[in-house]
Amino acid sequence: MKTTSLRAPAYPLVTIDPYTSLWSMGDILTNDTVRHWCGKPNAVIGLAEIDGKSWRFMGVDDKEHTPAMQQTSVTFNSFSTIYTFEAAGVGLQIRFTSPLLPTDRLLLSRPVSYIQASVQALDDTRHTVSITLKVSSQLCLNEGDLCPVIRETVAMDTGLTAIRMGGIEQPVLGKSGDGICIDWGYVYLCASREAKAGECRASGLKAIFIQDDLDTAVRPETLFLLGYDDQYSITYFGEALMAYWKKEGQTIEQALSAAYAEYTVVLERCQAFDADMTAKATAAGGEKYAHLLQLALRQVLAAHKLVVDTHGELLYISKECFSNGCAATVDISYPSIPLFLLYDPELVKGMMRPVFRYAESTLWPYDFAPHDVGTYPILNGQAYSGGTDPEGQMPVEECGNLLVMAAAVAQAEDNAAFAREHRPLLEKWAQYLLQNGLDPDNQLCTDDFAGHLAHNCNLSIKAIMGLAGYARLCRQWNDTEQAELYRETAAEMAAVWLQKAANGDGSFRLAFDQPGSYSMKYNAIWDRIWGTELFPQKALDAEVASYAAHMNPYGLPLDNRADYTKSDWLLWTAALSSDPAVFEQYVNTLWLAYHKSPSRVPMTDWYSTVTSMQIAFQNRTVLGGLWIRLLFSEQ
Numbered sequence: 001m002k003t004t005s006l007r008a009p010a011y012p013l014v015t016i017d018p019y020t021s022l023w024s025m026g027d028i029l030t031n032d033t034v035r036h037w038c039g040k041p042n043a044v045i046g047l048a049e050i051d052g053k054s055w056r057f058m059g060v061d062d063k064e065h066t067p068a069m070q071q072t073s074v075t076f077n078s079f080s081t082i083y084t085f086e087a088a089g090v091g092l093q094i095r096f097t098s099p100l101l102p103t104d105r106l107l108l109s110r111p112v113s114y115i116q117a118s119v120q121a122l123d124d125t126r127h128t129v130s131i132t133l134k135v136s137s138q139l140c141l142n143e144g145d146l147c148p149v150i151r152e153t154v155a156m157d158t159g160l161t162a163i164r165m166g167g168i169e170q171p172v173l174g175k176s177g178d179g180i181c182i183d184w185g186y187v188y189l190c191a192s193r194e195a196k197a198g199e200c201r202a203s204g205l206k207a208i209f210i211q212d213d214l215d216t217a218v219r220p221e222t223l224f225l226l227g228y229d230d231q232y233s234i235t236y237f238g239e240a241l242m243a244y245w246k247k248e249g250q251t252i253e254q255a256l257s258a259a260y261a262e263y264t265v266v267l268e269r270c271q272a273f274d275a276d277m278t279a280k281a282t283a284a285g286g287e288k289y290a291h292l293l294q295l296a297l298r299q300v301l302a303a304h305k306l307v308v309d310t311h312g313e314l315l316y317i318s319k320e321c322f323s324n325g326c327a328a329t330v331d332i333s334y335p336s337i338p339l340f341l342l343y344d345p346e347l348v349k350g351m352m353r354p355v356f357r358y359a360e361s362t363l364w365p366y367d368f369a370p371h372d373v374g375t376y377p378i379l380n381g382q383a384y385s386g387g388t389d390p391e392g393q394m395p396v397e398e399c400g401n402l403l404v405m406a407a408a409v410a411q412a413e414d415n416a417a418f419a420r421e422h423r424p425l426l427e428k429w430a431q432y433l434l435q436n437g438l439d440p441d442n443q444l445c446t447d448d449f450a451g452h453l454a455h456n457c458n459l460s461i462k463a464i465m466g467l468a469g470y471a472r473l474c475r476q477w478n479d480t481e482q483a484e485l486y487r488e489t490a491a492e493m494a495a496v497w498l499q500k501a502a503n504g505d506g507s508f509r510l511a512f513d514q515p516g517s518y519s520m521k522y523n524a525i526w527d528r529i530w531g532t533e534l535f536p537q538k539a540l541d542a543e544v545a546s547y548a549a550h551m552n553p554y555g556l557p558l559d560n561r562a563d564y565t566k567s568d569w570l571l572w573t574a575a576l577s578s579d580p581a582v583f584e585q586y587v588n589t590l591w592l593a594y595h596k597s598p599s600r601v602p603m604t605d606w607y608s609t610v611t612s613m614q615i616a617f618q619n620r621t622v623l624g625g626l627w628i629r630l631l632f633s634e635q
Contacts (some may be wrong), residue, residue: 006291007595010602011074011081014113014377015098015302018319018376019182020139020228021619025600026566029058029083029094029165031067037299037602038179038322041144043136044226048119050088050129055091057085061627078277078297079270089123092131096224099266100301101273102343107266109244109306111228111252112259115266133224135189140166140228142181154188158257159588162190173235176375178325187600190256192222194354223263227256234307234317234327235378237357244306244314284629286584288591295594296397296623299602300339303621305377306350316350317378321619323390326383327376328354330369331394331446334401335568336624337408338631345412353404354379356422364388369398396437396459397445399429400466404526407469411530416476428488430470437463438493439500439512447569449606449616450561455512457501461523461535464493468532487532494534506539510559518550519559522572529631537578544577554587554593564615567593567605568625575628583629 007027013034014022021037022044029046036042045059056066069085069092071189076082079099085092097114101107103447117131138144147167154162166186175183232240240336245255259266274294281290305317318333320326333351338348354373358364363381371384371394385392406426410416419426440463442454471486501508503516510517521543527535547556555565556573567590574586593607599614606617 006288006295006591008076008295009594009597009600009604010097011076012302012602013081013096014115014226015100016111016113016228017233017305018303018321019112019230020113020187021302022139023602024081025602027074027595028071029074030056030060030066033060034058036181037139038181039601040137040138040179040181041136042181043134044139045134045136046094047132047134048085048087048090048092048129049132050090051127053088054311055087057083057094072407076294077271078274080293086122088127089121089125090127090129091119091122097267097270098298098302099270100298101269102297102301102339102347103273104269105306105344105346106245108301110255110259111230111243111245113226113254114259115226116221116262116263117224120220129220131222133189135165135187135226137165137167139180139187140182140185142155142175144181144184144261151602156190156253156257158260159192160190160257160260161192162188162253162256164188167506170231172232173240173377176325176327176378178320178322178375180325182228182230186251186252188225188227188229189254190225190227190260192260223260225256225259227252227259233305233377234315235374235380236307236309236315237380239310241307241309241315244308245574247308247312265400275470280630284583284632285580285587289584289587289629292587292591292594292607292626296603296626297339299619300336300621300624303619306347309353313353314346314350314388316347316354317354317376317379318351318621320372321621322617323620324384325375326372327379328373329384330355330371330398330401332620332622334446335572335622337405338627339624341408341412341626342630345409348405348409348412349418352402352409355402356425358382359425360422366393367428368393368395369402369429371398373494392444394444394446394448396433396440396443396463399432400459400462400523401438401446403429403433403466403469404462407530408474408526410473410476416473419473420477423473426470426473430467433463434489435464437466438496442600447558447566450558453511455514457497457509457511458519458521458523460501460512461521462495464490464497464534465523465526465532467493468530468534469526472530472532490532491534498535498539505546506542508539508543510561517560518546520547520556520569521576522569523573525575525628528576532558540576541578544573544582547573551589552587554596554607554612555589557609557610563608563610564606565609566622567603567607568622568628571626572628575632 011024033041034044048055055069057069069087073084080097083094095116137149140149142619164186172184232245234241278290320329370382373379375383406419445459468490474483500512510519574583594611597612601620604614604618606615
C-alpha cells in the first residue's frame with residue numbers, strides 16, 4: 001500500500017474545532033470506526049455500490065457485514081487526507097479536506113469540511129456506481145445513539161441538498177470537561193442537489209451520490225460537506241459567545257452554500273499554502289521536518305475555537321486536550337505561538353485577551369499570572385489546581401510566558417500597542433520575575449507532570465527571557481530608561497545563571513543545586529530569535545553538544561529524571577544550535593517516533609524516547625511549537 005513516507009499515528013479526516021474532530025486511528029480506513037480525537041466512536045460509514053453490490057470504504061458496518069474495498073494508498077498534506085481504493089474493476093478516491101487556513105480567519109472559523117469522492121473504471125467495462133455516506137448521532141451527542149435525536153431535511157437556496165441531526169434536548173454550553181463530545185447543536189450532511197440526499201434513518205443521516213454508466217474516459221466526482229452549527233461556542237465570564245464566522249449574522253445554511261460554491265478556489269488556496277510552507281520547512285530542516293508540519297497543522301488549529309466577545313474583540317480559545325480540558329491555558333498557548341506568529345499574530349492576542357481580562361479583575365487574587373481561564377468551553381476563571389489554591393500555581397512559568405508572548409507579538413507586528421493596553425499588568429509580572437525569577441522556589445513549571453522542582457535552571461531562563469521581553473516592549477514604547485533597566489537586569493541575571501548552572505564541562509544543570517544533572521534549556525530559544533545575546537552562542541552550542549550523550553533512538557529525554565520527552569521542546573532545544581545539521585538530526589528522531597509509534601492517536605507531545613509509545617497527551621495545540629525553526633529571520 002502506498003503511503004506518504006511518514007506513517008501517521010492517526011490520520012485527520014474532519015477537523016473543525018475541539019468538538020467536531022474526526023480521525024482514523026490506524027492505517028486502513030475500514031479497519032476501525034471513525035473516532036473523535038479523544039478516542040470515542042464518532043461513526044461515519046462510507047459505502048460504494050458497484051453494479052448492484054455494496055462495498056465499504058470507510059468505518060465498520062457490523063450489522064450489514066459489507067465487504068471492504070482494497071485500500072491502495074493513503075497520503076496527506078497540510079489540509080487534506082487522501083485515500084484510494086479498488087473493487088470490482090472500479091477505483092475510488094476519497095479526499096477529506098478541512099480548509100483551516102491560518103491566514104484567513106473566516107475559513108479558520110467556518111465549521112465546514114469537505115469529503116470529495118471520485119470514481120473511475122479500471123477495466124474496459126461500463127459500471128454503475130453509487131457512493132453513500134452515513135453519519136451517526138455520536139457526532140452531536142456525548143452519549144451517541146443512547147439519546148433521542150431529530151433528523152430533518154433543510155431547505156437550501158443553492159445547488160445543495162442538506163440534512164441535519166441533533167439532540168431533542170439542547171443543553172447549550174451545559175457541560176465542560178476533557179474527553180467529552182458535544183451535546184448541543186446540529187451536524188449537517190450535504191451533497192449536490194442531483195444527489196439522492198436527505199434520507200433520515202435510525203442509524204443517522206444518509207446521503208447518496210449516483211453516477212451511472214461509468215467508463216474509462218471520465219472520472220466523475222461528487223462533493224459532500226460535513227458541517228456543524230454549535231449555536232453558541234463559549235461561555236465567557238457568564239456570557240454566551242458565538243463563533244467568529246457568525247459575526248456578520250451569517251447562518252449555517254449560508255455558510256454551507258458558500259463553502260460549496262468556493263470549493264475549487266479554497267482547495268487551490270490550501271494547495272498553494274501547503275506548497276509554500278513545505279518548501280520553507282524543507283529548506284529549514286529537511287523533508288521530514290516538512291512532513292511533521294503537514295501532519296500537525298490541522299490538529300493544532302482545530303484544538304481552538306475562534307469567537308468574538310461582546311465588544312467585538314477576537315478571542316482564540318484553546319482546549320487543553322487529553323490533559324485536563326482547561327481553556328485558554330497560558331502554558332499551552334506559549335509553546336503553540338510559533339505557528340501563529342508566522343501567519344496571524346492577531347490570533348496570539350486572541351489567546352491572551354481572556355487571561356488579561358481575568359488577571360485584571362477582582363477574581364484573580366495574586367500578583368503573578370494565572371494558569372488558565374476555565375475548563376473548555378466555560379471560561380469563568382482558573383480551573384487548574386483548585387482555581388486559586390496557592391499550592392498548585394505556576395508563578396514564574398506563567399509570568400514569563402505572557403511577557404514573552406507579548407514581546408513576540410510586538411516583534412511580529414512591529415507594533416507594541418496591544419501590550420501597552422495592559423502595561424500595568426505586564427509591569428507587575430516583570431517585577432515579580434525580577435524578585436523571584438532568578439532562582440525559583442519549589443514550584444511547578446509547564447512540565448508539571450514531572451512534579452515540583454526548586455532551583456529549576458530552565459525555569460530561571462524563562463524568567464530572564466520574560467524580563468528581556470519586557471525590556472523590548474519598553475523600547476518600543478519609547479521608554480528608554482525602563483528599557484535599559486530591564487535589559488541590564490536580564491543581562492546581570494543571565495551572567496549569574498551561567499555561573500550557578502554550570503556543570504564545569506560545558507553543560508548546564510537541571511537545577512542549580514544538582515551538579516551533574518541535565519535538562520533541555522528550550523526557553524533560551526527567544527534569545528536566539530530576538531538576538532538579545534544574553535546567553536553566548538558558544539555556551540548554547542556546548543549545551544546542545546552535551547546532549548549527544550543522552551540521546552535515545554526517538555529523541556532526547558526532557559531531563560535526567562526520566563526517559564520521556566516533549567516533542568515541542570525537542571525542536572526548540574534543537575533550534576538552539578547554530579549548526580543546521582543538529583536541528584535536522586533532532587527532527588529525524590521525532591519523525592521516527594511518530595512513524596514507528598504503536599500508540600495510534602493524534603500526535604502526542606509526551607512520549608518515551610526508548611519505545612516511542614505515548615505517555616499521555618494527544619491532539620494538543622502545543623505542536624504549533626514545531627514551527628519554531630521558521631521564526632528565524634534567515635529563513
